[in-house]
């Protein structure tokens with residue numbers, strides 16, 4: 001951990017994705033009220049939402065998603081890659097991504113109150129996806145066995161901190177009218193309805209057939225073909241997609257293949273404790 005991670009205000013971050021300079025850039029970033037922020041805990045459907053929002057703004061036109069990397073269209077603001085992108089000069093509406101909890105958002109975010117789409121996923125499936133991702137990403141500490149990684153995950157000793165703290169922080173945000181909460185499971189159940197919900201929140205009025213088309217482009221098997229969203233130029237040493245693809249399974253409930261009954265019970269006990277004050281109707285309840 002010591003070599004690959006830094007602890008930033010109590011949260012582990014990967015030194016290969018984040019630097020002191022990029023954190024400073026993030027902390028001093030000037031948001032605009034018409035910015036759009038996609039906020040997620042890792043493995044919750046970040047790329048999926050980036051794709052959807054890009055297509056909502058292009059009204060289904062594929063040019064931007066076929067020519068620009070996802071991290072250029074919707075940059076992770078805290079990452080080293082953001083610093084060189086001249087984001088201050090981009091025309092509105094700007095779309096950004098962050099894996100940070102609400103509590104680590106910078107000052108100007110709370111002043112400008114940009115719109116936020118917060119995507120959540122069943123934490124057992126997040127755990128499963130994150131475990132596989134740790135086996136292929138060189139910027140993350142090797143996960144060890146599934147049960148070893150489960151201890152770390154439940155303790156929040158993983159990059160971007162505890163899933164429970166992350167979700168709690170965003171659900172307890174002060175200005176909830178600026179935030180659209182959406183679950184990965186909602187998107188699986190009815191993708192077109194999710195496109196409609198996001199478009200309405202973003203005040204983009206789209207025809208029914210355009211929304212239909214966007215939903216189609218956002219299907220797992222179609223996104224898998226979208227080169228620009230799967231880190232095509234990230235070398236195998238950094239992200240070894242010969243082992244596990246970034247677009248791995250894209251389903252609900254894969255945790256059943258990952259956790260033993262005893263582990264699932266332990267997970268449920270931690271969940272019940274950490275989520276006891278949360279008043280939200282999750283799709284996985």
Ligand code: A3P
Pocket residue numbers: 040041042043044045046047048125128129130132218219220221223246247248249250251254
């Ligand atoms: P799995 O590893 O369970 O397959 P993130 O973008 O936040 O890193 O999340 C990655 C997860 O979202 C992966 O989950 C990936 O397969 C899944 N995903 C990406 N695009 C998807 C889509 N269009 N439909 C369903 N799942 C998708």
